[in-house]
Amino acid sequence: MEFTIKTGSPAKLKTGLLVLGAFAGGRLPALTAAVDGAAEGRIAALIKRGDLDDKAGATLLMPELAGTHAERVLLVSLGKEDEFSDKAYRDALAAAAKALAASAAKDAVLTLADVELAGRSQAWRLQQAARLLADGAYRFDALKSDKDRKDKKHRGVKKLAMLVSTELSAELDTAVLRGHAVATGMALAKDLGNLPGNICTPTHLAETAEALGKQYKFDVEVLERADMEKLGMGSLLSVARGSHQPPKFIVMEYKGGKAKAKPIVLVGKGITFDTGGISLKPAAEMDEMKYDMCGAASVLGTFKAIAQMGLPINVVGLIPTTENMPGGAATKPGDVVTSMSGQTIEVLNTDAEGRLILCDALTYAERFKPECVIDIATLTGACVVALGKIPSGLLANDDELAAEILKRGTESGDRAWQLPLWDEYQELLKSNFADMGNIGGRYAGTITAACFLARFTKAYKWAHLDIAGTAWVSGDAKGATGRPVPLLSEFLIGRTHGSSS
CATH class of the missing domain: 3.40.220.10 (Leucine Aminopeptidase, subunit E, domain 1)
Structure with a gap:
């Protein structure tokens, strides 16, 4: 339009x-x-x-x-x-x-x-x-x-x-440009989410990132399995073991700001299809697990939006992406894996795989010395139970960052709601055989998932968006929503002191 x-x-x-x-x-x-x-x-x-x-x-x-x-x-x-x-x-x-x-x-x-x-x-x-x-x-x-x-x-x-009845100005032109750019980013995120898992594979996400980088002149690097092995990403690779599709680790660098300005890092969960692995999901509505890469899609969509706007800011996008499939080589419940950080993880449930790929990406994020890191993931069904499908769940290790995200969510209409990240919840992740388990039991599933991720984010300010309830809708209107591209875009616009509110 x-x-x-x-x-x-x-x-x-x-x-x-x-x-x-x-x-x-x-x-x-x-x-x-x-x-x-x-x-x-x-x-x-x-x-x-x-x-x-x-x-x-x-x-x-x-x-x-x-x-x-x-x-x-x-x-x-x-x-x-x-x-x-x-x-x-x-x-x-x-x-x-x-x-x-x-x-x-x-x-x-x-x-x-x-x-x-x-x-x-x-x-x-x-x-x-x-x-x-x-x-x-x-x-x-x-x-x-x-x-x-x-x-x-x-x-x-x-x-x-x-x-409008007011005088025309460059500010108003910019506002329209931004709105249209965000919608364009949302459309890309929707397209990727709506594609089936046999088309939108990890390779497809990598090719999409490379095409965006070429179109908008930002750097893209795609790490292969061998690269991840050298880096010690044992947690991420444990999820990929059951799939014939090769995993990818996508690194995007948009350099619109000053050369020495610290970047904001966005990390998107990219499980292109989630069967649950050996901890197999029920058959009903399993087709919707093609949407388990909507965190990755939102990062790609946000990059398209900010590049189209030409925002004067430095942003890094990290997308760990793989399928989660059962198979003879698949990780089993009870297996212990070693993450890139060196911390060991007892995989008690292979369907809690999103945190296993995100934790290595969050460790990788340290090398950019970021201003802050935000990860976006369709992480827990518990978030849908707690908050429904209206706000995304928000947890953070920095209250000022959380408040900023909440504000931008209100301004954009793409709202989030903060849940506690208290140390008391960490007790639920105890393991007899490793540094931690990958699940925390029946209660507070959204919080314990974030507590798991928090163990890999101590070097920087970090926020986690659980979009399990907001990334897509079911029923007759089934489809990806493009969220939280509006929230992320407004956050980045705000960081350039250019909010239109």
Whole structure:
């Protein structure tokens, strides 16, 4: 989708679809009121008689509206004015995005970003609008045999002008660029997540990283099994033993900041398919274990977003990636492996494999002398039980870093919730035969998984995002969400002192 920012009278603009906002109760935002005046009060009359639902995100399509030059007018409810919030604004944008994606119109004008929202700047509103509207146009039909036929009947707006009543500026242009870049990163993360495990292998992730590096001019190195053996990554390699697919360790370096500035390191779990290994998972919904590489996908998506934005910051991406399969060579419950750090691990459950590949990546991260490290992983089903599918789980060894991530999550709408990382939980990882076990028992599974990782992060500030509940949705709408690319991108934007909030 192509974005522009415009000023002018909405009633006089020629467009295939004009999108207007309206509060429940009748008061109209300025640009909507201008159109209503040109239409001799038709919009206010429709709202008064109850044609537009009060709930934010409800819509009313008018094929024609006298007094305008638009072929169609879409009225979007903003909810009650005294309850207008970030969520209501995003709900309205999401509804508009759905309508734009299904419309026969090829171009549209949207006025929602001009509606005042307490505590949020015009730039923030434009960035959110660009991201949500571009993301709403996402489709994944690459593997359908009738793709060409569908493309010929493809609907959806291709050009979108966002109308504002303020003066145009470079700041507003940057906000739209950022929003669109984040949506582009999310689309890559979704594409990778939605691909099946027989296509999205560790090799495919490595090739994707190399292609990104070539396109955006950042460094990419792919370590092979022999390289990992030399480094002593026995924990990561123990997970790969049962698979015929070769494991990869992907290192990406985006150098947009000053040469001596410490980088921020993002570490993404890349289990391209997780059977559970010898501790085999139940058959039901096992197909969704292709999403166990969504942490890796989010790192790749974030790199695409920040490169497209040209952020002046140094970022390193580390992706340990392998399948977790049963087989004659597979690691068995009770086996003891040695991590790159030298610490030994008793593998009590081979389905707790994500932490086994992440711990070696977290040790490898030390060589970059990072400003901070954030790992992203579909790590524990316990996180879904604890928090549902709304926020990602957050644990950290530094409270200031955690607070910063929580703030950026709120700003982006890609929220997280912090859980404790207390030393008392470490007791649950005791092993009679190694330095630690890879599971901590029945209780506090999300916390003990993070406690395990914390043993490998003592050299730097570190945060862990458990995205098991947020990386994809199930049911009729099954698919990857692209989260937490918005959160990570906003965090990195904030680190450049360029937040649009």
